[in-house]
Amino acid sequence: MDKTKTTRNTAAKTAVLEILTQSKIALSHTEIQKQTNDLCDRVTIYRILDRLVNDDIxxxxxxxxxxxxxxKCHHHAQRVHIHNHAHFSCEKCLEITCLENVKPSYIIPHNYKVNEINFTLSGLCPNCLNSNN
Amino acid sequence: MDKTKTTRNTAAKTAVLEILTQSKIALSHTEIQKQTNDLCDRVTIYRILDRLVNDDIxxxxxxxxxxxxxxKCHHHAQRVHIHNHAHFSCEKCLEITCLENVKPSYIIPHNYKVNEINFTLSGLCPNCLNSNN
DNA sequence: ACTTTAATGCAACATTGTTGCAAGTTAAAT
DNA sequence: ATTTAACTTGCAACAATGTTGCATTAAAGT
Structure with a gap:
């Protein structure tokens, strides 16, 4: 909420961001925690994630x-970062990936004011679609 | 998952369904529980909700x-019920409503198989947009 | 009425996320 | 290089949400 506070770079924050940068899929708090190898507390990871989301990273x-x-978002064309792309959630391998190029179009009654959208598709990802078992 | 089991009508199930039928907005487990007035256990409500979702009600x-x-869905045109309509989540009053007529169109790479979509818009609902405070 | 099996209540547990506060660190100012 | 303000962390405690096992109850078909 408060965008006025400056945020600092710490070892834990760098580690979390590095993990997310390296990953091709979206990660949960627990998955991130496992990868940090007890570098920091569970709570700290929650707070780091909050900060990174707030800073639009x-x-x-x-x-x-x-x-x-x-x-982590891999495109940074605009100054202001709007996450209006789609996400794909595989029912088999449970991985979630960003479909950065898929953006829904829609018509909504004029008396609604839209600030944010969330568009998630679920089904089978290319990997699981091929290995048919 | 197992669609072969038959489901039974019980007092608790009827009550939960009635609450959802009466409501114009989507309700959480907790909100439903409050409205049942301790008719049944918390766990039972979880199980009833699971069943109703499974039965596509x-x-x-x-x-x-x-x-x-x-x-509860208010349209039942098709035999097989697909929930591809949008939902609106108001940031102010926190109410969630179904926008049954709003359906997104999108283009997705052919190597993905889509089974289900989730399209949620958030912002200000007509009510909160008018009462500007 | 009887039988089968789904549904329930209860207790216990698991997971996920939040909060307060003292102590530690960062980054900027001196 | 020191100092300092305030951001960050660890820890403990808590809260909310959802799950599981098992004995008991009740629904629906015969």
Whole structure:
């Protein structure tokens, strides 16, 4: 909420961001925690993720099943970063990926003011679609 | 998952369904529980909701903030019920409503198989947009 | 009425996320 | 290089949400 505070670079923050940068898929808090190898407390990771989301460096994805994941955005064309792209959630391997080029078009009654959209598709990803078992 | 089991009508199930039928907005497990007035256990409501979702009588909505809500569908044109309509989540009053007529169009790479979509818009609903405070 | 099996209540547990506060660190100012 | 303000962390405690096992109850068909 408060965008006035300056945020600092710490070892834990750098580690979390590095993990997200390296990952091709979105990661949950727990998955990130496992990869940090007890570098810092569980709570600290929650707070780091909050900060990174607030600073528009990563974005938060809520899946159809309620799972919350985080992903770093690989495009930074605009100054102001709007996360209006789609996410794909594979029902088999459970991985969530950003479909940065897929953007929905829609018509909504004029008496609604839209600030944010969330568009998640679920089904089978290319990998699981090929390995048919 | 197992669609072969038959489901039974019980007092608790009827009550939960009635609450959802009466409501114009989507309700969370907790909100439903409050309205039941301790008719049944908390766990029972979870199980009833699972059953109703499985039987395609209600649908589950996961909001941007991770909140899970349930809503009864008011259209039943098709035999097979696909929940591809949009949901609107008001940032002010926190109410979630189904926008049954709003359906997104999109283009997705052919190597993905889409089974389900979730399209949630958030911002200000007509009510909160008018009362500008 | 009887039988089968789905549904329920209860207790216990698991997961996920939040908060307060003292102590530690960062980055800027001196 | 020191100092300093305030951001960050660890820890403990808590809260909310959802799940599981099992004995008991009740629905629906016969």
């Amino acid at each position: 990563i974005h938060k994805i809520v899946n159809l099943d309620g799972t919350v994941k985080y992903a | 209600i649908h589950k909505i996961v909001n941007l903030d991770g909140t899970v809500k349930y809503a």
